[in-house]
Amino acid sequence: METKDYIESGILELYVYGLLTESENDEVNAMANKNPEIKEEILSIEKAIINLSSSFAPFISHSQFEKIKARLELKHGKVVDFKSRSNTATYIGWAASIVLLLGIGFQYSKLNDSKEQIETTKKEKEYLQQTVVVLETKNKNTETALNVIRDENNTVVALGGQAAAPTAKAKIYWNKQTQLVYVDASGLPEPPEGKVYQIWSLKLQPQLTPTSIGLLANFKSNSNKLFAVEKTGDAEAFGITLEPAGGSATPTMEQLYTLGKV
Incomplete structure (x- = not known):
């Protein structure tokens, strides 16, 4: 397989995320040792994930992550555990997990916000409808009063x-x-x-x-x-x-x- 095709196949991303089998990991390691371009691409993917995770959650500690992970396991089943290869690979795996968890958490938060906004809009609509009824009643009473006062009979x-x-x-x-x-x-x-x-x-x-x-x-x-x-x-x-x-x-x-x- 050509280097370009190998890079574009997506196997390097799976390697960085720790989702390959041991034999597949060995294959990627061998290819990276032989081909500097592949090794550079792996480093680029790792760097991108590290930067992304840092920009999203520079404040999340390991204990906080474990709490988030436990909540997700209750809602969505067991969270995938990534196999570690080295300190760097472990960090990359955790970083990718954090990005994923934050994405799910963000969507969940947006959903709650949307529900609250819908409820607020509903209450505002009901209040406006009540206000309109009150104003219509007042206008009707005022019109009646004027007609009574102006009636020459x-x-x-x-x-x-x-x-x-x-x-x-x-x-x-x-x-x-x-x-x-x-x-x-x-x-x-x-x-x-x-x-x-x-x-x-x-x-x-x-x-x-x-x-x-x-x-x-x-x-x-x-x-x-x-x-x-x-x-x-x-x-x-x-x-x-x-x-x-x-x-x-x-x-x-x-x-x-x-x-x-x-």
């Missing part, structure tokens, strides 16, 4: 503070044709725990007759404090009382917060 009833809450105030937007009622409760303080505001449609004549038309539920979470309540068609006044959670059958007059005539 609405009768606006101002409710002033009463003895239970002199500084409280509210507004009723009442469309007498559709009987729809909206309450602007932005002038009311946040109700105490276990309490809720209740809206009353009032008939004043021939006697005071209150009719509940709804509760201002979820007061804290309603950012613009505009509430749609039940319809009414014959109100002469509106009032708001503070009641126990769930509301009351009749208004608690001692907790009358606001009142206003139509």
